[in-house]
Amino acid sequence: MPKRKRETKTPTQLRNARKRKAKKREKATARLQDPSLVYIDDPLSAPTVLQAKHFFKELGQRLPLQLKAKEGWRSSAKLAVRRGADGLKIGLFLPKSHEIISVLGCSAHHPAINQALEAITVIGASGKIKGYDELDGTGDLRYVKLDVERSTELVQVTLVWNASSQEEAGSSLSWLLKKLKRHELWHSIWLNFNAADKHTSRILAYEKEAWLQVHGPKRFLREALHSVEGEAVELCFPPFVFRQANLCAFEDIVSLARHFVPAQSVVVELYGGVGTIGLHLADRVSSLVCSDENPHNRLCFKRSAKALPEELRPHLSYVQGDAASQVKSVPTADVVIVDPPRKGLDEAVLQALCRSRKKKQQRLIYVSCGFPAFQRDCQKLIDAGWTVHHAEGFILFPGADHLETFCVFDRA
Incomplete structure (x- = not known):
């Protein structure tokens, strides 16, 4: 049998092959280090997902799992900035540490976020801007918050500065802003003044005087959930309100919520944010009362509601x-909707739900971003007479050990 002729590659082909191998190695290393990509090869194998499936199986319920795009889904990110050998070090903290892993070029990020991070990193390499140093509380830039307006692919960037005011920040901030404004990446540029001597663990300072917009339109960033049926809603997401990181997948949760709200229901929504769920029920409710502790949310809700048909607004x-x-x-609601933070329901809310009884059936729609807390709350609700009517799991952060749980409880 004749020997196969050995294929000879050109120098260019060899270089390209080496580059591909190097990129593959870099990607594999990033997955080992980046806590948001640990389970990216098989997001359904994450421990929390398996735990949730077992929990609902014990309740006699099947838990369907929903997974959308594994890349480019993150349209909102809050990233730490620290002092690095070559300028600014921007990324995520490794688990149980204060060591930062760079996320420049992260596959989970919307491409616009990666472009914005590259611009900030290149500017930061000059050394004129100092990343924050946790050991002595010095440095300039502590965090960056990046929100993409998906319709335009422009980025709303917030620079969290280690100062109490723009005057205190001085010339280094002015220099950075001048450099950033040369790029056409931005929807708007915001400053958040959060000095280290305030002794708070919060990333953002929420006092009104801590915020300053220095570039872009005064009109808030808007997002429409196009896959949700019903009246079109444009949600307002300035940087000082909560926004889901994976809006593309959260749209499916909002759609599901609509399905389980009977027509002409009296709805009470707690932990409502800017009304991401509630406003999309405007054509299904006889009344909706939405609430949240962030004082900025009310204005966003009102601005979005103002664009709805006039006959729906009074409800x-x-x-x-x-x-x-x-x-x-x-107790006044036909349907109660809760979307609490990771710690789960406040004890007062849980007790109110456990005590609540109406003459007709009452429904609870629970959207959870922290499964251990949901598991605890779910058991208490069942013990109080609620029954699980429907449940689904949503992989909102593919690669991370996380599950968003959607659960409908009924009580006669």
Whole structure:
């Protein structure tokens, strides 16, 4: 049998092959280090996902799992900035440490976020801007918050500065802003003044005087959830309100919520944010009262509601206050919607739900971003007479050990 002729590659082909191998090695190394990509090869194998499937199986319920795009899904990111040998070090903290892993070029990020990070990193390499140093509390830039307006692919960037005001920040901030404004990446540029001597663990300072917009239109960044049926809603997402990182996947949760809200229901929504879920129920409710503790959310809700058909607006209202302060409204509702932070329901809210009884059936729609807390709350609700009517799991952060749980409880 004749020997096969050995294929000879040109120098260019060899170089390209080496580059491909190097990129493959870099990607594999990033997956080992980046805590958001640990389970990216098989997101359904994450421990929390397996735990949730087992939990619902014990309840006699099947848990369907929904997974969308594994790349380019993150349209909102809050990243730490620290002092590095070559300028600014921007990325995520490794688990149980204060060591930062760079996420420049991360496959999970919307391409616009990666472009923005590259611009900031290149500017930071000059050395004129100092990353924050946790050991002595010195440095300039502590965090960056990046939000993409998906319709335009422009980025709303927030620079969290280690100072109490623009005057205190001085010439280094002015220099950075001058450099950033040369790029056409930005929807707007915001400053958040959060000095290290405030002794707070919060990434952002939420006092009104801590915020300053220095570039871009005064009109808030807007997002429409195009896959959701019903009246079109443009949600307002300035940098000082909560926004889901994976809006593309969260759209499916909003659509599902609509399906489980009977027509002409009296709805109370706690932990409502800017009304991401509630406003998309405007054509299905006889009344909706939405609430949240962030004082900025009410204005965003009102601006979005103002664009809805005039006949729907009188049915919609917003109350500023934490969920515990709104528990008196729970017994009045046909449907209660909760989307609490990772720690789960406040004890006062959980107790109000456990006590609540109406003459007709009442429904609870629970959207959870922290499964251990949901598991605890779910068991208490079942013990109090609620039954699980429907449940689904959503992989909102593919690659991370995380699950967003959507659960509908009924009580006769």
